[in-house]
Amino acid sequence: xxxxxxxxxxxxxxxxxxxxxxxxxxxxxxxxxxxxxxxxxxxxxxxxxxxxxxxxxxxxxxxxxxxxxxxxxxxxxxxxxxxxxxxxxxxxxxxxxxxxxxxxxxxxxxxxxxxxxxxxxxxxxxxxxxxxxxxxxxxxxxxxxxxxxxxxxxxxxxxxxxxxxxxxxxxxxxxxxxxxxxxxxxxxxxxxxxxxxxxxxxxxxxxxxxxxxxxxxxxxxxxxxxxxxxxxxxxxxxxxxxxxxxxxxxxxxxxxx
Numbered sequence: 001x002x003x004x005x006x007x008x009x010x011x012x013x014x015x016x017x018x019x020x021x022x023x024x025x026x027x028x029x030x031x032x033x034x035x036x037x038x039x040x041x042x043x044x045x046x047x048x049x050x051x052x053x054x055x056x057x058x059x060x061x062x063x064x065x066x067x068x069x070x071x072x073x074x075x076x077x078x079x080x081x082x083x084x085x086x087x088x089x090x091x092x093x094x095x096x097x098x099x100x101x102x103x104x105x106x107x108x109x110x111x112x113x114x115x116x117x118x119x120x121x122x123x124x125x126x127x128x129x130x131x132x133x134x135x136x137x138x139x140x141x142x143x144x145x146x147x148x149x150x151x152x153x154x155x156x157x158x159x160x161x162x163x164x165x166x167x168x169x170x171x172x173x174x175x176x177x178x179x180x181x182x183x184x185x186x187x188x189x190x191x192x193x194x195x196x197x198x199x200x201x202x203x204x205x206x207x208x209x210x211x212x213x214x215x216x217x218x219x220x221x222x223x224x225x226x227x228x229x230x231x232x233x234x235x236x237x238x239x240x241x242x243x244x245x246x247x248x249x250x251x252x253x254x255x256x257x
Contacts, residue, residue, distance in 0.1 A: 008034040008051060010076055011237070012068075014059050014119055015088030017044040019189050020139060023226035024085055025052070027234050033083065036072045059088045059115030065122050080130040083237050084123045086116035086161075087139040091191065092154040094198035105153045112157035116164060124172065133176025135237045138165045139229075140181040142252050150202045158183075162248050169246030178245035180236050185252025186214045186223045219254030 011028050015021040016037030022045060025037050034051040042054035053075045057064040073079050092108030093100045116138055127134030143151055144158025165181040172179060186192050196214070200207045215221055232251055235241055 008032060009082035009237075010034045010036070010072065010078060010080060011083035011085065012036045012038060012072070012081060012119070012123065013085045013087060014038045014115070016085075017042055017054075019191055020184070020187060020226045020229050021085075021087045022047075023230035024087060024233050027227070027230035028083070028237070031234055031237075033237070034076055036068070036075075038068055038088070059086075059119055060110045062118055062122070065118055069122060069126070079126055080132070081123050081126045081134065082130070082132065083135045083137070084119060084127075085137045085139070085233060086119055088115050089139065089157075091195055091198075092151070092157070094150050094154075094195065095202050096150060097152040100153060108153035109157045109160070112154070113160040113164065116161055120164070120168060124168075124177070127177050128172075128175050133178075135241075136165075136168060136172075136177065136179040137233050137236055138162075138179070138181045140165070140183045140248060142183050142185045142250065142255070145183060145248070145250075150199065165248060166246050173245060178236075178241070178243075180241075180245060181248040182229060182232055182236075183248050183250050183252070184224055184229055185218065185250075185255045187229065188223045188225050192223065214255075217255040218252065222253055224251055224253050 011033050013021050013024050016025045017039035025035050028035050029049055029051055036053050036055055037045050038055045038057050040058055042056050045054055055068045055071055057068045089112045093104040138161050140161040141158040143155050144162055162181050165179050169179040196207050196210045200210045229251055
């Protein structure tokens with residue numbers, strides 16, 4: 001059991017050990033929110049706080065999600081979940097669709113959309129039972145809105161996440177629960193470096209060429225940072241966003257992708 005202030009709101013952040021998830025964890029903690037960072041490798045999150053717990057779980061496993069919720073209840077001495085940030089995701093295969101294996105396709109959708117569905121499925125009843133409403137934020141992608149070559153599995157999964165967002169928003173509004181999606185463009189960090197390398201290989205171009213193309217499409221001429229995405233999450237869970245729901249927010253430095 002932690003020593004956190006029991007009057008704090010409680011947030012779950014999946015994929016919370018690195019990248020966007022880590023920045024969201026840091027930002028929510030600074031906002032005075034207690035956070036459960038869920039990750040397959042929680043030891044990577046080198047942050048310590050009385051208001052933070054780190055939980056090892058695979059979002060594609062119903063049993064592990066249920067166990068994680070039990071651990072949150074024990075640690076924070078509360079069955080209430082106020083905020084869910086479905087951030088866990090993988091890039092999926094970057095290759096022509098005809099070369100994508102069924103296992104690669106299934107794995108991408110399993111993590112990126114089924115994982116968000118399962119986390120929502122088991123968290124929503126706790127939000128409803130609290131009678132206080134709640135906030136669900138799904139981290140989608142600009143690739144879920146606009147066509148990008150060689151990203152069919154990822155694009156399909158992120159487009160589905162926008163559909164899930166809108167459906168949940170319509171379903172949960174009567175309980176005071178808002179549901180929004182955030183659609184980042186290219187985000188600085190290790191993940192984009194891996195995507196650039198794989199895209200360069202698939203397109204038979206250099207990594208520098210792919211990077212310049214990504215940056216060149218942005219009117220601001222730079223990629224977006226994970227901290228900027230976390231700041232948008234902070235707004236969407238704030239009192240000022242109480243009437244914002246069913247929306248997919250672009251944050252892409254002025255780029256279409």
